[in-house]
Amino acid sequence: MQTPNINDPLTIGGQEFDSRLLIGTGKYPSDDMIPRIVDASGSRIITVALRRVDVDAATDNVMQHIPDHMQLLPNTSGARNAEEAVRIARLARAVGCGNWVKIEVIPDNRHLLPDGHTTLRATEILVKEGFVVLPYINADPVVARQLEDAGAAAVMPLAAPIGTNQGLTIREMLRIIIAEIKVPVVVDAGIGKPSQACEAMEMGADACLVNTAIASASNPVAMAAAFGAAIRAGREAFLAGTGAVETLASASSPLTGFLYE
Amino acid sequence: MKKNMRFYDVYTQWQNHDRWKRIDAVTDKAIRRILGKETLTPADFLCLLSPAAEAHLEAMAQKAHRLTVAQFGRTMALFTPLYLSNFCTNRCRYCSFNSRNRIDRRQLTLEEVEAEALAISASGLKHILILTGDAPAIASVDYIAECCRVLNRYFTAIGIEIYALTEAEYRRLIDAGADNLTLYQETYNKALYADLHPSGPKRDYRFRLGAPERACRAAMRSVNIGALLGLDDWRRDAFFTGLHAHYLQDRYPETEIGVSLPRMRPHVGGFQPACAVEDRHLVQILTAMRLFMPRAGIAISTRESARFRDRLVPLGVTRMSAGSCTAVGGHTEADTPTGQFEISDERSVPEMAAMLRRAGWQPVYKDWQALGG
Amino acid sequence: MEIRLNGKRTPVADGTTIGELIRTKDLNPATVVVEHNLAIVPATDWGRVNLKENDNLEILGFVGGG
Numbered sequence: 165m166q167t168p169n170i171n172d173p174l175t176i177g178g179q180e181f182d183s184r185l186l187i188g189t190g191k192y193p194s195d196d197m198i199p200r201i202v203d204a205s206g207s208r209i210i211t212v213a214l215r216r217v218d219v220d221a222a223t224d225n226v227m228q229h230i231p232d233h234m235q236l237l238p239n240t241s242g243a244r245n246a247e248e249a250v251r252i253a254r255l256a257r258a259v260g261c262g263n264w265v266k267i268e269v270i271p272d273n274r275h276l277l278p279d280g281h282t283t284l285r286a287t288e289i290l291v292k293e294g295f296v297v298l299p300y301i302n303a304d305p306v307v308a309r310q311l312e313d314a315g316a317a318a319v320m321p322l323a324a325p326i327g328t329n330q331g332l333t334i335r336e337m338l339r340i341i342i343a344e345i346k347v348p349v350v351v352d353a354g355i356g357k358p359s360q361a362c363e364a365m366e367m368g369a370d371a372c373l374v375n376t377a378i379a380s381a382s383n384p385v386a387m388a389a390a391f392g393a394a395i396r397a398g399r400e401a402f403l404a405g406t407g408a409v410e411t412l413a414s415a416s417s418p419l420t421g422f423l424y425e
Numbered sequence: 426m427k428k429n430m431r432f433y434d435v436y437t438q439w440q441n442h443d444r445w446k447r448i449d450a451v452t453d454k455a456i457r458r459i460l461g462k463e464t465l466t467p468a469d470f471l472c473l474l475s476p477a478a479e480a481h482l483e484a485m486a487q488k489a490h491r492l493t494v495a496q497f498g499r500t501m502a503l504f505t506p507l508y509l510s511n512f513c514t515n516r517c518r519y520c521s522f523n524s525r526n527r528i529d530r531r532q533l534t535l536e537e538v539e540a541e542a543l544a545i546s547a548s549g550l551k552h553i554l555i556l557t558g559d560a561p562a563i564a565s566v567d568y569i570a571e572c573c574r575v576l577n578r579y580f581t582a583i584g585i586e587i588y589a590l591t592e593a594e595y596r597r598l599i600d601a602g603a604d605n606l607t608l609y610q611e612t613y614n615k616a617l618y619a620d621l622h623p624s625g626p627k628r629d630y631r632f633r634l635g636a637p638e639r640a641c642r643a644a645m646r647s648v649n650i651g652a653l654l655g656l657d658d659w660r661r662d663a664f665f666t667g668l669h670a671h672y673l674q675d676r677y678p679e680t681e682i683g684v685s686l687p688r689m690r691p692h693v694g695g696f697q698p699a700c701a702v703e704d705r706h707l708v709q710i711l712t713a714m715r716l717f718m719p720r721a722g723i724a725i726s727t728r729e730s731a732r733f734r735d736r737l738v739p740l741g742v743t744r745m746s747a748g749s750c751t752a753v754g755g756h757t758e759a760d761t762p763t764g765q766f767e768i769s770d771e772r773s774v775p776e777m778a779a780m781l782r783r784a785g786w787q788p789v790y791k792d793w794q795a796l797g798g
Numbered sequence: 799m800e801i802r803l804n805g806k807r808t809p810v811a812d813g814t815t816i817g818e819l820i821r822t823k824d825l826n827p828a829t830v831v832v833e834h835n836l837a838i839v840p841a842t843d844w845g846r847v848n849l850k851e852n853d854n855l856e857i858l859g860f861v862g863g864g
Contacts, residue, residue: 188864195862213863216804216856217830219823226862227829241863255858258831258838309678326864343464344675353864375864405458419486422736423705 172403174371176348177264177296177317179235181208184365185395186237186350187388188375189226197384198229205388211237211266211373214256227261237298239266246285253290265290266320267299276326280307284314291315300352303334308341308349319345320352320373323364327376329356332363342368358387358394365398432672433634436613439668444471448660451475460484465717470667473713474660482708489715489741496719501781502744502789503774504552504584505545508753508765509533509572513558515625517611519656519689519696521765522558524625528763531753532557532564538572542579544756548748548774551791554584554607556765559627566594570601577602581791584649588626589636595643606640607649608633609687612656613665617699621656637673640680647681648673649724654710655689655698663710667717674721683722683744686710688729704733708740715741727770731780734770738784747777801853810849817844820857830859 173180186209189198202210212226230236238256243249246269253265267290269282283299284307290297296317301307303321311319321341324330331354332338342349348370355361361372374391381387451472459469460481472478473485510532513522521528533541545553553576557564569587576583584605585598595606612618615630622628637648650669652662666684674682688707689698707729714723724744725737734745749771750756751764772780778788800807803819810819816832816839832839833856839847849855 189862190864192862211864212860214831214858215861217825217859219804219808219825219857225826225829226860236860238860239863254838255831255833255856256860258840259829259858259860260841261860339463373864418483419490419739420482420705420708423482423708 172399174348176209176298181235182206183208183392183395184371184399185361185392186211186352186371186373187378188373189230190375191379192384193379195224195226195229198226199231200385201378201388202231202234204385204392205378206392207388208233209235209237211239211375213239213241214252214259215242235264236261237264237266239268239300240286241268241270243267243269243286244271245269246282246289249282249286250289253286253295254293257295263294264296264298264317267297277302278322280304283307284310287311287316288314298350303337303341305337305340305344308345312345312347316347318348318350318370320350322353323351323360324354324356326353328354329377330354331356331360335367338364338369339367358390361391362394362398362401365395366401368402371395431635432638432669433631435668435672436615436634436665439467439665440613440615444468445661448475451477453477453480456481460488460716467664467668467671467717470713470717471664473716474663474709478713479705479709482705482712485712485716486708486740489712490739492715492719493739493741493743497743499786500789501738501742501786502552502722502792503550503747503777504554504582504744505548505550505748505756505774506554506556506586506746506751507538507541507545508556508751508755509538509569510557510560510564511753511763511765512560512563513625515559515627516623517625517627518621518623519611519653519698521763532568533572533754535571535575537754537757538575541754541756542576545748546579549790550748550774551580552582552584553580554586554605554746556586557588559588559625561588561626566590566597570598573598573601573603584647589629589633590639592639592643595640595645599643599645603645605647605649606637606645607685608636608640609651609653609685610634610665610669611653612662613652613669614657614661617657637669638676641673641677645680647683647722649683649685649722651685651687651724653687653689654702654707655700657700659700659702659706659710663714667714670718670721674718681722682718683724684714684718685724685726686714687726708737711737711741727768728766729769731770731772735780735784738781738786745777747772747774799849799851801849801851801855803855804857814849815845816847816849816855819849819855820844823857825857825859830857832857 174184183206185207187207188211240249240252249269257263267283267286269279270276271279278300280301287297287299298318299311299316300320308319324333350371351364351369352373355374356377378384378387456478511522512530513524516523582604583602584607585603586607618630637650640648652666670682670684688702722743723741725742727749781788801810835854
């Protein structure tokens with residue numbers, strides 16, 4: 165069980181959360197693991213997808229495994245354009261579990277990279293309709309800025325393409341986004357190891373969303389706990405302020421010696 | 426920073442900040458920590474302007490040099506100022522063009538502007554900065570627009586350093602060919618500002634403070650700001666210059682933001698600056714500014730001596746004036762009237778270019794040209 | 799009659815309401831959303847909407863996802 169940090173809340177859409185780890189519900193060996201994963205991770209925000217119900221077979225519904233206190237974050241996976249993303253968002257809201265939406269418009273099936281342009285269009289429409297919008301994007305500081313200006317509640321730049329577990333391939337872009345964007349920056353997709361999530365938090369990211377790395381671990385519950393700890397450690401390091409990193413002083417010739425001649 | 430704040434609100438928050446009381450207590454350890462950071466906050470910038478940072482000038486200079494070369498390469502944009510008119514209705518205590526000073530008042534005719542343009546462009550320069558005093562009835566926005574249209578035929582980039590305008594007026598000048606606005610707040614210290622500007626339209630502190638932002642909104646391609654160092658405690662005016670630039674760059678990412686660091690120099694009228702800004706202070710300001718704003722242009726004027734300007738080249742400067750004359754016209758006439766301030770570096774464009782090349786820098790005459798212009 | 803239910807042609811008794819259909823399929827009303835001919839129908843209206851020949855009905859719910 166994680167010790168929540170109530171003095172350093174994550175604030176999104178006007179709500180405070182005592183965990184900076186967002187988790188998903190996809191690809192688990194079985195959905196009944198979810199309550200234990202929520203508990204081990206300390207997470208308070210959980211993503212789900214919207215799909216056609218199987219009307220012929222009585223299937224398990226993921227909702228019955230998600231504890232009531234969780235903030236639901238439906239994604240628009242399956243949308244190939246802004247209109248579909250908007251339609252899915254409205255349907256998700258109509259289920260009655262809140263007005264948050266993660267915009268995910270991925271027309272690219274090889275690398276599963278998001279389309280920033282259509283994501284921006286969908287964000288503009290849904291912000292006006294009162295949704296709390298968290299757009300998933302490539303780590304593009306210009307797109308992040310446009311989404312912030314459009315009223316997104318947070319931005320979710322990828323660390324690496326979905327499912328690749330490569331970690332912070334876009335480190336420098338992430339640095340820029342963290343420096344320039346005022347709404348929360350949630351690193352989403354591509355985080356494979358707790359150390360990578362820790363590094364993102366040390367750099368100043370506000371939160372991380374982890375799905376595949378937890379779901380595909382041999383022991384998902386233990387991995388969820390590890391991610392929770394790593395994210396807390398990274399955040400604490402960031403708040404503590406890293407010390408001077410002495411670069412090798414290569415004063416080939418002094419630039420200010422002339423002041424004392 | 427909330428979206429609907431203006432810079433005046435940001436200024437007010439920082440003007441009365443506790444940190445000024447503790448500026449002498451900034452530690453060595455804090456400076457070293459800041460020098461290791463990638464992105465500096467305004468509080469970090471303030472620390473780099475504190476007395477404690479002076480012991481770290483060489484480290485600041487090395488980092489500023491690396492950052493500048495990485496962002497700008499070893500290039501130096503050259504430009505020349507052209508004073509169009511020295512009529513003025515202000516009585517700024519520190520300026521030679523003060524309306525009380527008995528000097529010859531002149532304004533170039535459009536033919537004279539063209540003659541100056543011919544002479545200046547013969548040097549190869551493509552960037553020009555035009556200046557006037559504050560006399561809207563004489564050096565009117567229409568007159569300035571006409572001058573821009575003439576100069577457009579000779580130069581690919583035109584900067585204006587004139588009295589503060591409204592957003593609509595900036596748009597008119599942009600349509601006439603202006604690409605850059607250069608405007609100095611002189612001092613960000615509101616109380617001192619009132620004292621230094623006893624009468625004339627320039628007395629309106631907030632109108633002037635808001636001018637760079639109005640130019641950004643009018644879609645001016647680049648905006649340079651600065652304070653006349655020495656009027657007030659230089660640490661304050663340097664800090665607010667950086668803070669103002671940071672604010673503009675954040676709000677208007679499409680606009681190229683730059684700062685200038687003019688240091689008070691002797692002039693007709695006998696005004697004594699309140700604060701001595703030593704050479705090492707200017708180096709501290711320059712390098713701290715570069716570390717705080719890696720992508721901002723930084724200019725050093727011909728108020729500084731040739732020897733000193735040469736030494737500043739590797740420390741973060743990206744724009745320098747050459748072939749300067751601060752009297753009206755001056756590029757064609759042998760006998761020039763009183764200038765706005767005394768020039769220390771009187772080198773011509775070819776001399777500046779030669780100096781830069783010897784130092785391993787490439788002089789850049791033309792950086793920008795509007796398509797369809 | 800026949801309607802299109804989640805993309806499949808499905809036989810349904812004449813005059814069936816959405817509410818009745820949900821009940822016969824044994825679905826939990828609190829966890830699904832209904833889109834009838836591209837318009838979202840709130841659960842409170844399910845009892846009032848009679849299905850017609852060739853209607854397009856989508857019944858969706860949340861599933862696991864990242």
